[in-house]
Structure formats: C-alpha cells, structure tokens
Amino acid sequence: DAKTTQPPSMDCAEGRAANLPCNHSTISGNEYVYWYRQIHSQGPQYIIHGLKNNETNEMASLIITEDRKSSTLILPHATLRDTAVYYCIVRVGGGATNKLIFGTGTLLAVQP
C-alpha cells in the first residue's frame, strides 16, 4: 500500500471549513483513498473514501487531484466535536487482506 504524508496538526475556527491535505504520490491505479478520524482515544470512525472522482456525504467532501497524488478532506462547517486525529489511508480495494495501514494523521483542533 502507498504511503501517505499529512501535516501533524492544524487549527480551524468553529463554523469555518476545515481543509485537511494528504499527499500520496506513490498511489497505484487500483488504490483507494480512505479517511478515518479518531476522537480522543475512541474507535476510529469512517468518514469517506474515493478512487478518482470527488465524493461527498453527510460528513465531508473528498477532493482528489486529477493525477491522484494528493487529496483534501473538507469538513464544511467545523464544530468543536470535530476535534480529532484525521487519518488518510490508501489501500487496494480487495485482495487477500484488507488491512488498513495508519500513519500518524493530522490532529485537527477546532477553536471556539
């Protein structure tokens, strides 16, 4: 699975959009980009995933560049409860094992 690079921390004002970047320059054509978050030692929570098209759900939007070497997770209106560590993960969709390889993530601190 390809490695990802994320900034260690970011701040965001409550009510504003939070844009979390992720670099995955060695991503392969069959690898998906997944985002999870972990709120203060709780179990990781799935947010969104995509292959090459931009995706949106009730939690967030995922923007993947055309060359697929980077992506951005967008939380449109951050709240204090969005303070968490956000993990960007790339993995092959399927195969003998579907294990997730977590990096160190980005600690997003939403400020009042």
Added chain:
Amino acid sequence: NAGVMQNPRHLVRRRGQEARLRCSPMKGHSHVYWYRQLPEEGLKFMVYLQKENIIDESGMPKERFSAEFPKEGPSILRIQQVVRGDSAAYFCATNRGAPKETQYFGPGTRLLVL
C-alpha cells in the same frame, strides 16, 4: 462505530496473567480485523480473520498472542503471560469482506498491565 461491540472496555491485569478481549461484529459481518494502539502512537494491524479462519496474521507478535473467530460467538484476542509493554488500546473492526468494503471499528478495549 454503531454495532461493533467490544468487551471489556477496560481490563487490568498483573504481569504474567492472561487477557482475553472479545469482539462482536456488526450484524451481517463475518470478517474481523484486530488493531493495537500503543500510547501516543497510531493504530497497527495485528490479524485478520473470517469465521473459523485466520487470513492474515502478519502483525501478530510471534509469542503469547493468539486470535480466533469461532463459528458461534465473538472473536477473541488472547494474550498470555502479559507484560507491561502489552498495555495499549485494542480495537477490532468488521465488515462483510467484499472487495473495497469499509471497515467499521468498535470502541476498543484498554488493557493496563500492572
């Protein structure tokens, strides 16, 4: 996280004792993944099981750790003769196993070895 159950949520053991951690998948899920998170670190994959089969145990320590997922009942991660370095949060995730399918995590078990 809704639906994946783990128990106990907190477990305290003395060195040399055994720890048993249980994971009950979401309804309809038959694939279980165990991850360990040491203090101040990210999650690390340990083992991937289907019902009655270990598919990938590449992340399991070679000694003292074992996992099973019987035909009936929860998946169990067993740690024999625990040491202080085993203190960590242990998370399981489950899915139906189809390609590209998302894994959904439980709330974790926090193991403290005294």
